[in-house]
Amino acid sequence: MNAPNSWIPRFDIETMPTALNRYLEPRVKRLGYLGEMFQVGANAPDVLLTFMHFTDALKEAVDFDISETIVLTVAVMMSNRYELHQHERLSIRNGFDRMWIAEVEALAPDKAQVMTYKQLCAQRYAIALIRTHGSQVKDEFEAMSAHFTPAQAMSIAFLIGRYITHALIVNTLDLCPPVPSVFEDDFSP
Numbered sequence: 398m399n400a401p402n403s404w405i406p407r408f409d410i411e412t413m414p415t416a417l418n419r420y421l422e423p424r425v426k427r428l429g430y431l432g433e434m435f436q437v438g439a440n441a442p443d444v445l446l447t448f449m450h451f452t453d454a455l456k457e458a459v460d461f462d463i464s465e466t467i468v469l470t471v472a473v474m475m476s477n478r479y480e481l482h483q484h485e486r487l488s489i490r491n492g493f494d495r496m497w498i499a500e501v502e503a504l505a506p507d508k509a510q511v512m513t514y515k516q517l518c519a520q521r522y523a524i525a526l527i528r529t530h531g532s533q534v535k536d537e538f539e540a541m542s543a544h545f546t547p548a549q550a551m552s553i554a555f556l557i558g559r560y561i562t563h564a565l566i567v568n569t570l571d572l573c574p575p576v577p578s579v580f581e582d583d584f585s586p
Contacts, residue, residue: 402570402571402572405437405440405570406437406440407433407437408435408436408439408440409431409436410422410425410431413439413442414439414442416446417442417445417446420446421435421449430575432479432483432575433479433570433572433575434563434567434572437570437572438566448559448562451555451559452559455552455555455556458548458549458552458555458556459549459552459553460549461491462493462513462515462516463515463516463519464556465484465487465488465491465501466501466512466516466519466523467519467523467553467556467557467560468480468484468556468560469481469484469485469488469501470501470502470504470520470524471557471560471561471564472560472564473502474504474523474524474527474528475560475561475564475565475568476564476568477563477564477568478573478574479563479572479573479574479575480560480563480564480567481502481574481578482575482577482578483574483575483576485498485578485579485580485584486576486579486584489584489585489586490586495579495580496511497512498579500512501516501520504524506520506521506524515545518537518540518541518543518544519541519553521537521540521541522534522537522538522540522541522557523553523557524537525537526554526557527557527561538550538554541553
């Protein structure tokens with residue numbers, strides 16, 4: 398039996414529409430691979446390109462440590478190994494160690510030892526948002542927002558939604574992670 402996504406064409410970087418190719422080419426050169434999410438997403442090139450511009454805007458709006466706390470948290474909660482493994486590597490490349498990554502991925506902010514208070518507040522909000530579908534997060538959002546500007550707090554909410562969207566697509570198509578977890582290999586920058 399074919400995989401549920403086998404009928405969706407995969408594009409390589411050379412066969413993508415020009416605007417998408419130009420946008421993704423530097424990323425592909427830096428990483429050394431074209432992830433399957435991009436290969437299937439290229440079927441809707443304008444949507445994928447807009448999604449990536451949204452991602453870029455979020456990188457500018459949210460500090461890296463908070464962003465990675467959110468991304469790893471959402472990836473674990475949404476069972477998105479694809480993004481989880483990539484962001485573990487990105488975290489290590491940017492100075493975080495495996496202990497910090499493991500602590501974030503444990504989803505136990507009340508037991509955390511190395512995460513900062515701002516990271517913990519952001520994680521508590523992300524956990525509550527996903528668990529309650531956003532309907533019972535007033536306390537967590539207010540606690541988190543006390544440490545960020547209104548623009549940053551709203552950007553964190555958008556960031557969580559961005560990574561939920563990614564997880565829904567990856568899980569729907571059963572896409573495999575392009576790289577192993579940092580806990581499965583000896584990855585170092």
